[in-house]
Amino acid sequence: MGKKARTVKVVKEKTERWKESDPAPENAARLLPPMLAAYLEAGRLLADGTPTATSLHGLRLHGKRLRYAMELFRPCYGTAFETYLGLLKDAQGILGDLNDCATLLRVLPELPGPEEKKARLKNRVERSSAKLFRDFQRFWKEKMDHSGKETRWASYLAHPRKPAKKGAQ
Amino acid sequence: MASDFARVQTQDRLQRLVDCLNQVNDSAGEDEVHDLRVSIRRFKAALRVFRPEFAPRKAKKIRRSLDPVMQSAGIVRDRDVIVKLALKSEREPSEIVAALREQRADEATKLGTSVGKLLRKDPLGKWAKRLGL
Numbered sequence: 501m502g503k504k505a506r507t508v509k510v511v512k513e514k515t516e517r518w519k520e521s522d523p524a525p526e527n528a529a530r531l532l533p534p535m536l537a538a539y540l541e542a543g544r545l546l547a548d549g550t551p552t553a554t555s556l557h558g559l560r561l562h563g564k565r566l567r568y569a570m571e572l573f574r575p576c577y578g579t580a581f582e583t584y585l586g587l588l589k590d591a592q593g594i595l596g597d598l599n600d601c602a603t604l605l606r607v608l609p610e611l612p613g614p615e616e617k618k619a620r621l622k623n624r625v626e627r628s629s630a631k632l633f634r635d636f637q638r639f640w641k642e643k644m645d646h647s648g649k650e651t652r653w654a655s656y657l658a659h660p661r662k663p664a665k666k667g668a669q
Numbered sequence: 670m671a672s673d674f675a676r677v678q679t680q681d682r683l684q685r686l687v688d689c690l691n692q693v694n695d696s697a698g699e700d701e702v703h704d705l706r707v708s709i710r711r712f713k714a715a716l717r718v719f720r721p722e723f724a725p726r727k728a729k730k731i732r733r734s735l736d737p738v739m740q741s742a743g744i745v746r747d748r749d750v751i752v753k754l755a756l757k758s759e760r761e762p763s764e765i766v767a768a769l770r771e772q773r774a775d776e777a778t779k780l781g782t783s784v785g786k787l788l789r790k791d792p793l794g795k796w797a798k799r800l801g802l
Contacts (some may be wrong), residue, residue: 520675521719524674564710568710572714572718607751611769612764613765
C-alpha cells in the first residue's frame with residue numbers, strides 16, 4: 501500500500517491428495533492442516549509488511565480455497581468448526597473490501613467524468629484503503645495469529661471429532 | 670463411481686450451481702450474480718479436493734466450460750461493488766456512477782448469453798453422469 505508497497509510472494513500451498521481408500525475424516529485431517537498453515541504463513545508475511553493490492557488479493561484467493569475446502573469437510577467436525585470458519589470469513593471480508601478499493605482505483609482512470617471529481621474520489625478511496633489495511637493488520641495479529649491460535653486451529657482440523665454422518669464412507 | 674462422501678458433497682455443489690445459473694438466467698441482479706460466483710467456486714473446490722475420484726479429462730472439460738461464465742460474472746460483480754463504493758464515497762450519483770451502471774448493463778447482457786449457452790448443455794444431468802455422481 502502506498503509508495504513502499506511491494507509484492508509479497510504468497511507461500512505456495514502444500515497440496516495433499518484425497519485418498520479414495522481413506523474415510524473422509526482421515527482425508528480431512530491430512531488435507532486441511534497444511535492448507536491452513538500455508539494460508540496463515542502468507543497472511544503473516546503480508547500483515548508484517550507493506551504489500552501491494554495484488555499480494556493482498558492473492559491472500560484473499562488463497563483464503564477462498566481454504567474456506568471452500570473446509571466447508572466440504574463440515575460433516576466431519578463439531579460446532580467449533582463454525583468458529584474457525586467465522587474467523588476465516590471475517591478476514592476474507594476485510595480483504596474483500598480492500599479489493600473493492602483496488603478495483604475502483606484500477607478502473608477509475610478509464611471512466612468518463614471531470615478529472616477533479618475523479619481525483620477527489622481517488623483520494624477518498626485511497627484513504628479508505630489505508631484504513632482497511634490497518635484493520636487487516638490488527639485483525640490478523642489479534643484474531644488470526646496471536647499466540648497459540650495456529651496450533652489450536654491446526655490441531656482441531658487434524659482431529660475430526662465425530663464420524664461423518666451424511667454421505668460418510 | 671465416486672465414493673459416497675465425495676459424491677454427496679460434489680452433487681450438492683453441482684445442484685446449487687445449476688440453481689444459481691437458473692436464477693441468473695431469470696434476473697442478473699447483484700445477489701444472483703454474487704451467488705453464482707460463489708457456487709462456481711464451491712463446485713470447483715469439490716472437483717479439486719476430490720480430484721482422484723473423477724476422470725481427469727472430463728473434470729477438466731467441465732471446469733473449463735465454466736470459465737466464460739465466471740469471467741463475465743466477475744466483470745458484472747466488479748461493477749456492482751465499485752458502484753456501491755463510489756456512491757458511498759461520492760455521496761451523490763455522478764457521471765462516474767452512470768458510466769459504471771452502463772458498463773454493468775452491457776456486461777450483464779453478455780453474462781446472460783453465456784449462462785443460457787451453458788444451461789442448454791444440461792449441466793445437472795450430463796455433468797453428473799460424466800463425473801459418476
